[in-house]
Amino acid sequence: MTTITSRDLAHRSGEIRKILATGETLRWTSHGAPVAFIKPATLPLGGKKPDWISRARAAGAVNSSQSQVADSLYADRD
Numbered sequence: 001m002t003t004i005t006s007r008d009l010a011h012r013s014g015e016i017r018k019i020l021a022t023g024e025t026l027r028w029t030s031h032g033a034p035v036a037f038i039k040p041a042t043l044p045l046g047g048k049k050p051d052w053i054s055r056a057r058a059a060g061a062v063n064s065s066q067s068q069v070a071d072s073l074y075a076d077r078d
Contacts, residue, residue, distance in 0.1 A: 003027045006035070049077065 002019060004026050009016065016038075019026065025039040053074050 001025060001027050003029055004038075006030045 020040045
């Protein structure tokens with residue numbers, strides 16, 4: 001487990017994000033004392049983007065006469 005300091009959080013956030021993206025949990029310390037563990041967030045639905053247009057249709061929030069326009073707008077987002 002990698003240990004990072006408060007200074008690291010302030011000055012190396014991009015590098016810390018890359019480490020977290022690999023799935024590694026970090027130990028955050030301040031003046032040598034542990035503060036927290038920082039672990040990567042998990043994406044909902046196994047990393048897939050939610051299908052908002054299908055949810056809206058199921059809830060009756062999409063006008064079905066306009067669905068062709070919505071389909072064309074969201075077709076490239078799969």
